[in-house]
Amino acid sequence: MNKTLLIAAAGVVALVLVTGYFVVSASKEELIVSAENANGEVAAVAALKEAAADLENGEAVYDYWCAACHDPGPGHPGTQSLAIKYDRERPAALEERTDLSPELTAYFVRNGFALMPFFRKTEISDADLRDLSAYLAREE
Amino acid sequence: MILPPDVSQQQFDQAISLFQRAIGSDWVFTAEEDVGLYRDAYSPFWGEPEERMASAAIAPASVEEVQAVMRIANETSVPLYPISTGKNLGYGGSAPALSGSVVLDLKRMNRVLDIDEENASVLVEPGASYFDLYREIRAAGAKLWIDCPDPGWGSPIGNALDRGGGYTRAQFRNHFDSHCGMEVVLPNGELLRTGMGALPEAQTWQQYKPGFGPWVDGLFSQSNFGVVTKMGFWMMPEPEACLIGRFYADRYEDLPALVRILTHLENAGIVNGMPGFGSPLLQRRVPADPQGDDPNDTTAIDQALHDAFYSGDAAARALIAERVKSTGRSCWSALVKFYGPERMVRLQWELAKERFAEIENIRAGEPEIYGFPLSDAELEKVHKPTFGIPSLSVFNYGIRTEGRPEPLQGHQAFSPVIPRNGEAIFEANKVFAEIFKEEGLPVPPFSLPGCVWERTLMMIFIFPTTKDPAVNQKYRRAFHKLIPRAAERGWGEYRTPVAYYDRVMATYSYGDHALRRFHETIKDSLDPNGILSPGRYGIWPQRNRKSEQ
Numbered sequence: 080m081n082k083t084l085l086i087a088a089a090g091v092v093a094l095v096l097v098t099g100y101f102v103v104s105a106s107k108e109e110l111i112v113s114a115e116n117a118n119g120e121v122a123a124v125a126a127l128k129e130a131a132a133d134l135e136n137g138e139a140v141y142d143y144w145c146a147a148c149h150d151p152g153p154g155h156p157g158t159q160s161l162a163i164k165y166d167r168e169r170p171a172a173l174e175e176r177t178d179l180s181p182e183l184t185a186y187f188v189r190n191g192f193a194l195m196p197f198f199r200k201t202e203i204s205d206a207d208l209r210d211l212s213a214y215l216a217r218e219e
Numbered sequence: 220m221i222l223p224p225d226v227s228q229q230q231f232d233q234a235i236s237l238f239q240r241a242i243g244s245d246w247v248f249t250a251e252e253d254v255g256l257y258r259d260a261y262s263p264f265w266g267e268p269e270e271r272m273a274s275a276a277i278a279p280a281s282v283e284e285v286q287a288v289m290r291i292a293n294e295t296s297v298p299l300y301p302i303s304t305g306k307n308l309g310y311g312g313s314a315p316a317l318s319g320s321v322v323l324d325l326k327r328m329n330r331v332l333d334i335d336e337e338n339a340s341v342l343v344e345p346g347a348s349y350f351d352l353y354r355e356i357r358a359a360g361a362k363l364w365i366d367c368p369d370p371g372w373g374s375p376i377g378n379a380l381d382r383g384g385g386y387t388r389a390q391f392r393n394h395f396d397s398h399c400g401m402e403v404v405l406p407n408g409e410l411l412r413t414g415m416g417a418l419p420e421a422q423t424w425q426q427y428k429p430g431f432g433p434w435v436d437g438l439f440s441q442s443n444f445g446v447v448t449k450m451g452f453w454m455m456p457e458p459e460a461c462l463i464g465r466f467y468a469d470r471y472e473d474l475p476a477l478v479r480i481l482t483h484l485e486n487a488g489i490v491n492g493m494p495g496f497g498s499p500l501l502q503r504r505v506p507a508d509p510q511g512d513d514p515n516d517t518t519a520i521d522q523a524l525h526d527a528f529y530s531g532d533a534a535a536r537a538l539i540a541e542r543v544k545s546t547g548r549s550c551w552s553a554l555v556k557f558y559g560p561e562r563m564v565r566l567q568w569e570l571a572k573e574r575f576a577e578i579e580n581i582r583a584g585e586p587e588i589y590g591f592p593l594s595d596a597e598l599e600k601v602h603k604p605t606f607g608i609p610s611l612s613v614f615n616y617g618i619r620t621e622g623r624p625e626p627l628q629g630h631q632a633f634s635p636v637i638p639r640n641g642e643a644i645f646e647a648n649k650v651f652a653e654i655f656k657e658e659g660l661p662v663p664p665f666s667l668p669g670c671v672w673e674r675t676l677m678m679i680f681i682f683p684t685t686k687d688p689a690v691n692q693k694y695r696r697a698f699h700k701l702i703p704r705a706a707e708r709g710w711g712e713y714r715t716p717v718a719y720y721d722r723v724m725a726t727y728s729y730g731d732h733a734l735r736r737f738h739e740t741i742k743d744s745l746d747p748n749g750i751l752s753p754g755r756y757g758i759w760p761q762r763n764r765k766s767e768q
């Protein structure tokens with residue numbers, strides 16, 4: 080079926096997004112698979128654990144870089160997207176998750192996902208990333 | 220690692236060690252995993268040989284360090300590509316225009332240097348984002364609004380230099396126009412201040428834009444003639460109220476009058492917020508209209524209606540009239556916004572109603588009136604940039620939804636400037652639909668242009684970018700056709716992804732490309748070694764010209 084979605088308000092004005100040609104690429108599948116592997120696999124990010132993390136800074140990094148998309152409530156695209164992905168099996172807002180390993184957070188920050196780009200080290204340094212990952216993995 | 224086409228490994232290594240000495244090795248990124256973070260996340264060339272890749276990245280912390288690295292670039296012939304916040308997604312991200320360039324990442328220079336509430340102006344460094352500026356203005360207790368683009372993580376400087384746009388009053392939403400005074404490191408390392416900044420004792424750098432003599436500021440936008448290290452911007456004093464109103468017209472042939480009246484109201488200063496057009500019948504929402512349709516609506520299109528909007532002949536108009544009747548939805552809507560004292564915006568709304576009454580059976584919707592600060596409940600509903608508040612909510616447009624289980628991965632925009640009249644809107648839709656058909660792409664519903672810029676209109680078509688080269692190639696082919704076919708009609712892009720710089724510049728060809736040759740003359744004289752952003756906006760330094768054109 081030639082179904083066209085109406086999409087509005089991206090870019091500077093309302094737009095038409097021509098879907099139907101939107102292909103799930105092999106590389107994206109790989110990305111998801113490797114992200115799942117990263118959850119629990121320590122090797123690539125062993126360095127993260129070396130120094131003790133500063134949870135207070137981790138929270139500040141979250142507020143500065145992540146909250147605008149991943150906080151709870153309407154107007155947070157990351158949260159809305161994850162709500163559909165997990166269909167209430169897991170909380171949609173990142174701060175409410177209890178299953179975010181530091182490796183998984185680090186993976187997404189440095190690899191991005193879908194419309195979320197990866198972040199440069201001038202934006203989120205390795206030290207900030209360590210604190211952020213520890214903050215999101217904390218046990219209350 | 221990829222080097223610039225005419226730089227040897229030895230030259231590059233020498234440049235890296237000199238950069239390390241100048242700014243400290245912590246801020247010179249050469250490891251593949253670090254440099255990879257400068258890829259354009261939405262690149263239409265992702266994974267193909269043409270994808271633009273940096274060779275390294277350097278992040279100076281001061282103007283002096285920027286000057287030092289510019290001198291090193293000249294000594295070693297290694298090209299630099301400055302970015303401010305590097306969030307130019309959809310237009311190139313943080314990747315250079317020429318592969319092998321070293322990205323000059325100014326993110327660390329992120330101070331808001333001055334907030335002058337009385338003058339309603341600020342002075343910022345390149346790395347300061349809209350979010351940063353918003354926080355600092357709030358912390359200072361100043362009642363000033365920022366005009367932001369949809370994503371708030373970019374920067375006033377990066378966005379203005381790419382000539383981006385926002386959502387409030389015309390003189391602010393044209394971000395380059397809203398600046399007042401610049402500081403620029405020239406390719407030879409020299410420091411220039413423009414406008415009143417050139418007069419050492421002036422206290423009017425953020426008050427009087429042109430200064431004395433030729434007004435050169437425009438040369439530093441969409442170009443590669445200097446690295447901007449400071450920029451002043453005029454801010455909008457927080458208004459007492461904002462009124463948002465809507466007009467509805469039932470007949471297909473009303474569009475030209477709707478455009479003409481709205482344009483007059485805007486030019487006369489009566490409508491002072493960003494206007495817009497929509498079609499309730501087609502469920503085409505006016506941008507940023509909080510009462511608009513759900514952007515992620517997946518209702519299937521009524522094909523006959525869809526075709527009728529493109530055709531516009533007598534039978535089509537009859538069908539549209541019938542659908543207007545049966546659905547109760549009007550054919551067109553016009554959105555108007557007013558900022559100012561409440562008494563004034565109410566009066567402006569009345570004046571607009573009087574003017575629009577020229578159109579038979581026009582209806583005015585019940586207006587919304589906002590006072591400030593907005594309540595929490597309002598904040599949850601409104602389009603924040605309309606009220607000077609940076610946000611990332613726009614990314615809703617491509618997230619995973621019930622109807623779209625796979626979220627989008629990126630986009631690129633085709634955005635030609637067309638004349639501000641209804642006839643041009645009809646014609647542009649027809650011309651572009653034809654090309655979509657030729658290219659085997661689905662024809663989108665009839666598109667209404669944006670009114671970001673005063674006096675003109677801009678169509679925006681957004682195409683996905685993916686990580687699949689075959690899909691990306693398909694859309695690139697469409698772009699390659701859209702650009703010249705638009706130009707044949709006199710329509711040219713206001714801005715374009717890096718992938719199409721040369722093609723778009725080639726359409727601005729009056730006088731056998733006199734404009735491009737003028738750019739090249741300036742380029743060669745300011746940057747004889749061709750070390751600054753080669754290829755940006757189709758401007759190549761002499762050293763790259765032969766190989767690239």
Ligand SMILES: Cc1cc2nc3c(=O)[nH]c(=O)nc-3n(C[C@H](O)[C@H](O)[C@H](O)COP(=O)(O)OP(=O)(O)OC[C@H]3O[C@@H](n4cnc5c(N)ncnc54)[C@H](O)[C@@H]3O)c2cc1C
Pocket residue numbers: 089090091092301302303304305306307308309310311312313325345367368369370372373374375376377378380381382383384385445446447448613614752755
């Ligand atoms: C969903 C979505 C919605 C968007 N909506 C809008 C919108 O409403 N309005 C809009 O305008 N854009 C929009 N964009 C495009 C883009 O995200 C913004 O324009 C963004 O602000 C640009 O990134 P930036 O501010 O980080 O600039 P940067 O990426 O830092 O800069 C852009 C370019 O300008 C040049 N440059 C930057 N700084 C300097 C400097 N100091 N000296 C010399 N040259 C420099 C460089 O060539 C650089 O590549 C949107 C993008 C997306 C993905």
